[in-house]
Amino acid sequence: MFKELIQAVFLIFAAEMGDKSQIIAMAFAMQYSLGQVLAGVALGVFLNHGLAVALGAYLAHIVPLHIIRLAASIGFLAFGLLGLMNGDDEEESKSFMLGHPVLIVALTFFIGELGDKTQLTTIALASNAVYPGAVLAGTVSGMVLTSLVGILVGAKLGERVPETALRL
Numbered sequence: 389m390f391k392e393l394i395q396a397v398f399l400i401f402a403a404e405m406g407d408k409s410q411i412i413a414m415a416f417a418m419q420y421s422l423g424q425v426l427a428g429v430a431l432g433v434f435l436n437h438g439l440a441v442a443l444g445a446y447l448a449h450i451v452p453l454h455i456i457r458l459a460a461s462i463g464f465l466a467f468g469l470l471g472l473m474n475g476d477d478e479e480e481s482k483s484f485m486l487g488h489p490v491l492i493v494a495l496t497f498f499i500g501e502l503g504d505k506t507q508l509t510t511i512a513l514a515s516n517a518v519y520p521g522a523v524l525a526g527t528v529s530g531m532v533l534t535s536l537v538g539i540l541v542g543a544k545l546g547e548r549v550p551e552t553a554l555r556l
Contacts, residue, residue, distance in 0.1 A: 389519040396513055396526025400506055401534050409500060409531065410538035416496075417542030420489040425539050426532065428493020433531040434524075435494070436501045437510045441524045444514025451515075497531075506531065 404410060416425045501507050506527065513523045 389522045392513070392517050392519050393522040393526040393529075396510075396523050397530040397533070399509055399513070400527045400530025403505060403509060404531060404534040405537075407534075409497065409504075409506075410534050412496060412500065413493075413535040413538035414542030414545070416489075416493050417539040418546035420493070422539055422543055424489040425493050425542075426536065428490040429497050429535040429539075430528065430532050431490065432494035432497030433501065434528050436498045436507060437524055437527045437531075440507045440510035440527075441514040441517075441520045444511040444523075445517070445520045447511070448515040448517075501531075 413425060413429055416428070420428075510523065510527045513527070514520045517523045
């Protein structure tokens with residue numbers, strides 16, 4: 389169980405370092421408090437990865453493991469090629485005037501991670517896991533830790549960047 393947890397934390401942490409999710413967390417940290425952004429990230433990722441773990445655990449019972457691994461590998465390659473072709477330019481998160489900051493961040497992360505390499509990794513890990521709950525805890529922890537780095541950088545930038553520049 390501990391091995392699955394640690395493996396998930398490190399895989400997700402390494403995969404997300406410098407990814408769009410970390411940059412989005414940084415941007416939110418320039419507008420909202422550290423606690424609000426961190427809670428939103430944790431909620432959105434928990435819901436997203438919860439679905440991924442459920443799907444992975446289910447697939448493990450109906451699809452042979454080598455097929456799941458092949459599908460995950462093809463997905464990783466496709467995302468990598470798309471990232472290279474598009475320069476990994478994602479639309480920046482738009483600021484919403486309505487809604488609680490935690491919910492805005494949670495929804496952004498939930499939607500932003502749908503079909504992302506992290507979700508594919510989570511499905512693959514869960515499909516081979518003895519303890520799917522450990523995979524969920526590990527993947528969420530890895531995302532939260534990576535986002536925390538972005539949040540701390542964003543909070544510092546927010547102190548130094550004029551408010552008018554943040555609104556542009």
